[in-house]
Amino acid sequence: MQLIEVGQDAALRTEFLQLPVRLYKNDPCWIRPLDDDIEIVFDPKRNKLFEAGGECIRWLLKDEAGQTVGRVAAFVNQKTLKAEKDQPTGGMGFFECIDDQAAAFQLLDACRDWLAQRGMEAMEGPINFGDRDRWWGLLVEGFDKEPNYGMPYTKAYYVPFFENYGFRDYFQQHTFSLAIHYDELMANGMQQKVLDRAQAILDNPEYTFEHIQKNKLPQYAADFAEIYTKAWAKILGTPDMTADKALSLMNKMKPVMEENLIWFGYHGTGESRQPVAFFIMLPELNQYFKHVNGKMDLRGKLTFLYHKLFKPTNKAFGLIFGVVPDFQGKGIESAIAIAYPSREVWGGKKHQFSALELNWIGDFNVRMIRFSKMLGGKISKRHITYRYLFDRTKEFKRHRVI
Structure with a gap:
């Protein structure tokens, strides 16, 4: 299989957007993100993280017949690096792939190698090259429910891909549903x-x-x-x-x-x-x-x-x-x-x-989790933000509790 950098090629950028349309065409709960919401992430003129010294790359994966079977992006956010001085951590996200672990691992390997070349010691994902309120985490519960705006809806088979590769649960994001x-x-x-x-x-x-x-x-x-x-x-x-x-x-x-x-x-x-x-x-x-x-x-x-x-x-x-x-x-x-x-x-x-969802409550935010439950909220969706340490002998630590 061939890994191709998207860069500024118009046809490849369009293919980056079209792959999930094909992957999820029979999934009634998937809602197509706005094309521009995805494109803005990778546009140096509109994403200010580039001005702050951030770097980003994205790839498509094609099979022997030339068909696109996967996509992914990797990035270094200089702003978050300041908070990760003891363990420089890069990001990967926008992962989509057919149900093929070898293809998935090839995409993840590309992210790991690119980030390691830039001095990173770990990668977090799938996350956004931007704010946490968009495209953050892998869906692990709630596949029968439509996603809220900006929240990822991903394939159930992605979970074993990430965990078999060696990613571990860094923190969870809970969505609570309650009546209004x-x-x-x-x-x-x-x-x-x-x-x-x-x-x-x-x-x-x-x-x-x-x-x-x-x-x-x-x-x-x-x-x-x-x-x-x-x-x-x-x-x-x-x-x-x-x-x-x-x-x-x-x-x-x-x-x-x-x-x-x-x-x-x-x-x-x-x-x-x-x-x-x-x-x-x-x-x-x-x-x-x-x-x-x-x-x-x-x-x-x-x-x-x-x-x-x-x-x-x-x-x-x-x-x-x-x-x-x-x-x-x-x-x-x-x-x-x-x-x-x-x-x-x-x-x-x-x-x-008549219905309210409390979106993106990290399990490290004990006070908000407790409060949501006291209001009668029930967890309806769960996402996990994973982290992968490049040194497999190093101690893994979850996100600190606040």
Whole structure:
């Protein structure tokens, strides 16, 4: 079998996108990713990791008849290397392959060798050459369910490929499913003590909870930046969030944003009022994108708009959740989580959403796992981010618990 570097060859780039279309053509749960969402990862003009010194390569694997039987990418992210000084770790991802272990191993060997040549001592995958909220992890549970936007849906036979090669479970990403309607939350196992603590906070005049208004995005962006920096930046080892960056993120979400799915919690009144929590949910976009066949050209945009306006999804997904440390463990978490379902009627009109998935909760995030279960959430999908150590005698360590 022949390994071919994709590079900037237009035909090979198209084939990189088309291989999974053929592989999953008979799988009713697979939803084709947007072509541009994949292409942007490998475009030096649009992926800022290249500017930061990152390197990336991708290959196609062809059989003796010239048919494409696999694809993969490998990359070095200089930003994550700073956090891996004791064990420089590269990444591999966008793996697709026919059910042939020899072909799979040839793709994985290519990634290992390329990364080793660049001084890496391990590789993590399948992951993204970009942020963790996209194309991260290998699906190991939930093959009977459609993927959320940006989450990988992969073949069940990939799991033994990775594990037989020698990859080990670095961390797991859980997706929790739960009801949105208030009475269903209780019926599905939300703990009474959680409800009682939440209700006490909701009844406390020192706290207010509100959904955003699109005409006040700069205000909420500043509040988001303050909460995120306090709640997550140090834990995740990421830079502090700025108000400008937060506003840019919100403006990108604005076309699909539903005001009453994005909530903020505040403590105090007047000048002493401070943002202490957020819970950001969005409509599950794959329920629209699955109709556009990977293309957001004019036809795709019109199709997307038609379904959004006339066949809106009833499914939401939790994008990010945060509570500043000084207010954690006081019931704020549960209060903001039920603020939406406890206010089901808006302007006399019942909201459209009946199901929620809490997306991408790492098993290293013990607090969020516990909280999701307390809300009555059930694990509906599981992904694993694997790691492979090039020195097979070296001790393997899982992701640290936060």
